[in-house]
Amino acid sequence: MKDHQSMSPEALELVAGRFKVLAEPVRLQILQYLENGESSVTAITQAVKSTQPNVSKHLKLLQDEGLVARRQEGNTVYYRIADESIFELCDLVCGSLKQKFIERSTIFA
Amino acid sequence: MKDHQSMSPEALELVAGRFKVLAEPVRLQILQYLENGESSVTAITQAVKSTQPNVSKHLKLLQDEGLVARRQEGNTVYYRIADESIFELCDLVCGSLKQKFIERSTIFA
DNA sequence: TGACAGTATAACTATATAGTTATATGCTGA
DNA sequence: TCAGCATATAACTATATAGTTATACTGTCA
Numbered sequence: 001m002k003d004h005q006s007m008s009p010e011a012l013e014l015v016a017g018r019f020k021v022l023a024e025p026v027r028l029q030i031l032q033y034l035e036n037g038e039s040s041v042t043a044i045t046q047a048v049k050s051t052q053p054n055v056s057k058h059l060k061l062l063q064d065e066g067l068v069a070r071r072q073e074g075n076t077v078y079y080r081i082a083d084e085s086i087f088e089l090c091d092l093v094c095g096s097l098k099q100k101f102i103e104r105s106t107i108f109a
Numbered sequence: 110m111k112d113h114q115s116m117s118p119e120a121l122e123l124v125a126g127r128f129k130v131l132a133e134p135v136r137l138q139i140l141q142y143l144e145n146g147e148s149s150v151t152a153i154t155q156a157v158k159s160t161q162p163n164v165s166k167h168l169k170l171l172q173d174e175g176l177v178a179r180r181q182e183g184n185t186v187y188y189r190i191a192d193e194s195i196f197e198l199c200d201l202v203c204g205s206l207k208q209k210f211i212e213r214s215t216i217f218a
Numbered sequence: 219t220g221a222c223a224g225t226a227t228a229a230c231t232a233t234a235t236a237g238t239t240a241t242a243t244g245c246t247g248a
Numbered sequence: 249t250c251a252g253c254a255t256a257t258a259a260c261t262a263t264a265t266a267g268t269t270a271t272a273c274t275g276t277c278a
Contacts, residue, residue: 011203013136018202020132024236025118025125032115041255043111054237056256068211075245075254085205089198095119095195100175133266164225165269184224184275187230 021065022086026050027058029088034068038080130174131195133160136167140195143177147189 007015021027029048033039039047045055059079062068069082116124130136138157142148148156152165168188171177178191 006141007199007203008139009121009134009138012134012141014206015199015202016132016134016137018206019128023125023129023132025121026236028121028125029118032121034207042253043166051238052255053239053257057236059257066212070262072245072255083209085203089201090116092194092198092201093124094116094177096192097127100192103175105175135266146273151223160268161225162227162269169226181225181275184226 018065021061021067021091024058026054027062028090029064030055030058031081032068033088034081036081038071038078039077040076042076044079127174130170130176131198133167135163136170136171137199139167139171140176140190143188143190147180147187149185149187153188200203200213 028049030044033044033047041052041055041059044059045052048055059068059070061081063070063079067081067083068079068084071078071080118216135157135195142153142156150161150164150168153168154161157164167178168177172179172188176187176190176192176195179188180189
């Protein structure tokens with residue numbers, strides 16, 4: 001077990017902020033969709049079955065957090081993943097959740 | 110790069126829920142404090158400089174999510190870390206945030 | 219049994235934000 | 249220059265929740 005030095009309250013604020021951005025299902029859907037490659041706002045909107053303004057707002061939050069990047073080509077704006085570490089995060093969480101449910105299932109053993 | 114099969118909306122809801130629980134600075138403080146070992150509610154309350162009811166509420170959320178566990182001894186209740194993966198999550202986020210700020214600093218190069 | 223300590227819960231307020239609708243902005247081609 | 253499309257933004261509503269205050273619960277000890 002690695003030993004951790006305690007983080008400052010300011011650092012914890014930033015970490016919490018990152019988790020907050022990841023704490024919305026639609027944003028996770030967007031990130032998952034972008035894992036296939038960059039995509040326009042319109043395409044993302046259709047993929048996640050939401051509205052264009054809502055998706056634009058989510059994309060702005062993701063960009064501010066440095067998770068996606070923007071590229072404009074004529075009229076169209078393409079977004080792409082800018083931080084692959086989010087997929088490691090999701091994998092970790094998935095593993096942990098699976099374990100949690102397995103453990104809870106044994107309560108009824 | 111590992112290839113990911115896309116997750117169902119229900120799974121994404123659960124993942125988002127995990128991130129949501131981690132998206133509060135006080136809860137991160139609590140988890141960080143508990144990394145030193147199990148602790149009573151009173152001690153945690155002092156450590157994170159909050160109020161007892163507030164800490165109790167946070168602890169309940171953390172327990173529901175399976176991140177901490179409870180042990181009662183007489184009048185006193187001790188909480189402890191129940192899922193070490195949260196520290197890997199925090200490490201990943203810290204690394205990513207650091208990288209993000211480094212990259213942004215080069216804008217002014 | 220009563221008084222007290224530790225913890226949990228209820229009720230409330232304030233704040234943040236997801237989603238919506240309407241509109242603005244900016245690019246392209248006729 | 250105008251029409252039309254893609255995206256962004258503004259304003260609003262509804263909802264969720266962090267924190268607070270008051271109180272209930274539970275166990276210990278005298």
